[in-house]
Amino acid sequence: MDAPDSALWQAYGHAARWLASLSDRRVPARASVEETVRALGAELPDEPSRPADVVDLLATACEPGLTAFPGGRFYGFVIGGTEPAALxxxxxxxxxxxxxxxxxxxxxxxxxxxxxxxxxxxxxxxxxxxxxxxxxxxxxxxxxxxxxxxxxxxxxxxxxxxxxxxxxxxxxxxxxxxxxxxxxxxxxxxxxxxxxxxxxxxxxxxxxxxxxxxxxxxxxxxxxxxxxxxxxxxxxxxxxxxxxxxxxxxxxxxxxxxxxxxxxxxxxxxxxxxxxxxxxxxxxxxxxxxxxxxxxxxxxxxxxxxxxxxxxxxxxxxxxxxxxxxxxxxxxxxxxxxxxxxxxxxxLRSLGRSGVAGLVERLCRHASAFAAGIAGTEGATILNEVVFTQVCAEFGSDARTDRVLDRLLEDGTAWISGSTWHGRRVMRISVSNWSTTDDDVSRALDAIRRAADAA
Missing domain, CATH: 3.40.640.10 (Type I PLP-dependent aspartate aminotransferase-like (Major domain))
Structure with a gap:
């Protein structure tokens, strides 16, 4: 068997590569549940395996089936990411x-x-x-x-x-x-x-x-x-x-x-x-x-x-x-x-009082930028008063809003999910991640415009 630290170093390498990929990778997962099961292997082995090999298999088999939740272009749910010191x-x-x-x-x-x-x-x-x-x-x-x-x-x-x-x-x-x-x-x-x-x-x-x-x-x-x-x-x-x-x-x-x-x-x-x-x-x-x-x-x-x-x-x-x-x-x-x-x-120790305030204010600023950008898209309407980090929009009809959402996920640049609010289908944007940048918002808005044009 390997020493325990060999598995830890293996995990570190995979984790570092995953984090480095977030700025450019497609946000939705590329592999299905069934594909991931096949890559992992469904049979329990009879004999022990080297811990480092187990970590390597887990990381390589699962990576295609991961959604880039921690990246700056996931806006589907209010879940945030992981600040470096906390990670x-x-x-x-x-x-x-x-x-x-x-x-x-x-x-x-x-x-x-x-x-x-x-x-x-x-x-x-x-x-x-x-x-x-x-x-x-x-x-x-x-x-x-x-x-x-x-x-x-x-x-x-x-x-x-x-x-x-x-x-x-x-x-x-x-x-x-x-x-x-x-x-x-x-x-x-x-x-x-x-x-x-x-x-x-x-x-x-x-x-x-x-x-x-x-x-x-x-x-x-x-x-x-x-x-x-x-x-x-x-x-x-x-x-x-x-x-x-x-x-x-x-x-x-x-x-x-x-x-x-x-x-x-x-x-x-x-x-x-x-x-x-x-x-x-x-x-x-x-x-x-x-x-x-x-x-x-x-x-x-x-x-x-x-x-x-x-x-x-x-x-x-x-x-x-x-x-x-x-x-x-x-x-x-x-x-x-x-x-x-x-x-x-x-x-908290990493961010300090001003850093926490800045984090909140940055998330709110990005939400306002989303609202302004979507409001300028033909056929789109912002439905809420954007007071914090949430934005809801519709694109003329329930059917068209759902088509825009489908095209957006197919595009893969950003993950934004739909919801039903006051009986209408809406695009719901939740800006929650510390790592979201102005460029991330701009890229997501471009993807929304492409999806609206295609819908």
């Missing part, structure tokens, strides 16, 4: 192989998590005493915050969920705007809370404060959670936080903000007004992989009351070495988990 830190996370559960066992991780948490609260303008849990992504961040909300509003109503479960307890109302992201519905389903109560939103997806007040008044006295949004998935719009949170406070409701990508607007002086009033909520969810651009598997669940999240998420066991000040595992659903805060610390 390197993630390699260390795998090599260090720490199960980051207990303060006493992983002091280095706990120290990094505490520092990164304080930096995050500062950058996002959130209350300094809040607790930050590092989850798998925004869906589990919403889950964590909403689990804490559920247990807290039921406790106020005299019901102990941890002891008695949900059966027989008061019904919890969860009120959301019509434009909320489907991950909220998913988290509520996981939590046994069923479908949310919908409140009208405007044409950009912003919840209507007057409609919210009416909904709250109709169920006054019931345990209630209000879910607001920082960054609509289509328009990028932000709910009016000051007015809606005031209405929720008057009804003694818990307020949660789903800010999967939009919460980072607070880190930019030019865009912080979009989150004005949001710091008065009770909990916030975001995803560091999106706007901050750290590797996958790094959501952030932020709760104002540390004791509330600890009551909802904390775990005890005779074999666990628990600390009086709490442990990383007290804030998230999992026990076994990787050191997510290492990558967040690395990204």
């Amino acid at each position: 390197a830190a993630d390699w260390l996370v795998s090599a260090w192989d720490q199960n980051c559960v207990m303060r006493a066992v992983t002091p280095a991780y706990t120290a990094v998590e505490e520092i990164a948490s304080a930096w995050l609260l500062d950058l996002l303008g959130l209350p300094g005493g809040s607790t930050v849990g590092f989850t798998t992504g925004a869906t589990m961040s919403n889950f964590t915050c909403l689990a804490t909300a559920r247990d807290t509003v039921l406790r106020r109503a005299g019901w102990n969920t941890a002891r008695d479960g949900l059966t027989g307890g008061p019904a919890v109302r969860v009120i959301v705007g019509e434009g909320r992201h489907t991950s909220i519905d998913l988290a509520l389903r996981y939590l046994g809370l069923g479908e949310p109560e919908l409140v009208a939103a405007d044409d950009q997806g912003r919840i209507d404060p007057v409609a919210l007040r009416h909904a709250l008044a109709a169920g006054r006295g019931s345990p209630t959670v209000v879910v607001l949004q920082a960054g609509d998935i289509h328009s990028g719009a932000f709910d009016p936080f000051a007015e809606t949170i005031r209405a929720a406070r008057d009804a003694d409701a818990w307020v949660h903000i789903d800010g999967a990508f939009g919460l980072w607007a607070a880190a930019s002086p030019a865009h912080a007004h979009l989150t004005s009033g949001g710091a008065d909520a009770d909990s916030w969810a975001t995803d560091a992989h999106k706007t901050l651009n750290v590797p996958y598997d790094c959501g952030l669940a932020i709760v104002r009351d540390p004791l509330a999240v600890r009551a909802a998420m904390g775990v005890q066991g005779d074999y666990l070495i628990q600390h009086e000040h709490g442990d990383p595992s007290d804030k998230v659903p999992e026990l076994s988990r990787r050191g997510r805060a290492f990558t967040v610390w690395a990204a």
